[in-house]
Amino acid sequence: MGFIPEDTQLSAFTTNQYGNLQASSNGLLYRQCKNYSQYDVCNWMVSVDESEDYCGSCRLNETIPNLDESDNLTLWFRVEQAKRRLLYTLLKLGLPIQSRRQxxxxxxxxxxxxxxxxxxxGNELTIKSFVTTGHANGLITININEADHGTRVDMREKMNERYRTLLGHFRHESGHYYWDRLIANSDRLEEFRKLFGDERLDYVGAMQSYYKNGPNPNWQNVWISAYASMHPWEDWAETWAHYLHMIDTLETANDYDFSVSGNMLANPIPMETNNDQVYTASSFTHLFNDWCQLTKVLNALNRSMGLDDAYPFVISISALDKLRFVHELVIDAKSSA
Incomplete structure (x- = not known):
């Protein structure tokens, strides 16, 4: 089995008479990504017509963990899982992905x-160099300790968060990348500032204030999460991440023919590539209504299993308007691709 990125499809493969891997889905020939065949941390395929050893996902890697450390292969595998799920959604949405080589x-x-x-x-370990998960000029850095379940849950408790996942980190940091791509130098910047605030606000000062004083006490009525109240950039990244949560989870539910009270949840991915405002508004309303129905069921099912809520958030009117803005940008980006 392997994932064909240009088709955004998982396919079975057979070995043909010449020893090449042939996809059952489209009949074309592929080979395994080197990180698939050598380390089994990737399941993406590379066309035999390409000269690359690595797939499109792995070619985006600037630095991988030190594999001489025994636990790092397992942590890297989990990190790559989350990264590929992010990239799958970005590809399905038709969002621009430009590598650092480009x-x-x-x-x-x-x-x-x-x-x-x-x-x-002699026997105690202290931190010599701390890695901060973040984004800078397109480069997303992930501390792979976040792939250790115990470490991540411990950090979630210390940060007083109700949700913290590897995939959530990837989606959040990708929001910073797409702010640069879709908003920073666009005609939507003023609209962004009206909704999210002025991003020219001193970021370091806002961060220090947040960690010293905590989130805005009124955050539930304005922001989608407590962390979003820190600075307009973080508000955007949190909102972007939540939008990707909605898209991916609803697509999965639709693929399994999931329905609530007899109403089938729609696949949110097939978006029209036009700038029709009526379509954009109605498609977002449909998406959000399905999301509310699905998360109500998801949370109830988790509680029945004694687990935390899958989606422990309440979306205010203000946060809803910001999600709608993200939806409009995604449709615009796809139509202009």
Missing amino acids: NPNGGLGFSFLKDQTQDQY
Whole structure:
């Protein structure tokens, strides 16, 4: 089995008489990505017509974990799973993805790093170099300790968060990349500022204030999460991530013919590539209504299993308007691609 990125489809493969892998889905010939055949951390395929050893997903990697450390292969596998799910959704939405090879100063890339420790007093480990998950000029850095379930849950508790996942990190950081691509130099910047605030606000000062004083006490009525109240850039990234949560989960539910009270949940992916405002507004209303129905069921099912809510958020009118803005941008980006 392997994923064909140009078809956004998983396919079975057979070995033909010449020893090549032939896809059952389209009859074309492929080979495994090197990170598939060598490390089994990737399941994307490379066309035999390409000279590349790595698939389109792995070619975006700038730095991978040090595989001489015993646990890092497992952590890297989990990180790559989350990254490929992000990329799948971006591809399905028709969003622009430009690699750092194509654009060294702002192309999309990934760096997977781990905190460096050193011995102290013979048996205790202290942090020598701490890796911060974040984004800078298209490069998304992920601390692979987030792929360790115990470490991530511990951090979630310390940060007083109700939701923290690897996939959530990828979606959030990709929001910063797409702010640069879709908003920064566009005619939508003023509209962004009316909804999210002025991004020229001192970011370092806002961050220090957030971690010292906590989120805005009124955050539930304005922002989609507590962290979103820190700065307009983080508000945008959180809203973008939530939009991708909606798209991917609804597409999965539709693929399984999921219905609520007899109403089939629609596939949100087939968006019209036009700028018809009536269509855009109605498609978002349909998407959001389906999301409300689905998350109500998801949370109830999780509670029946004694688990935390799958989607522990309440979307205010203000946050809803921001999600609608994201939806409009995605449709615009697809129509102009």
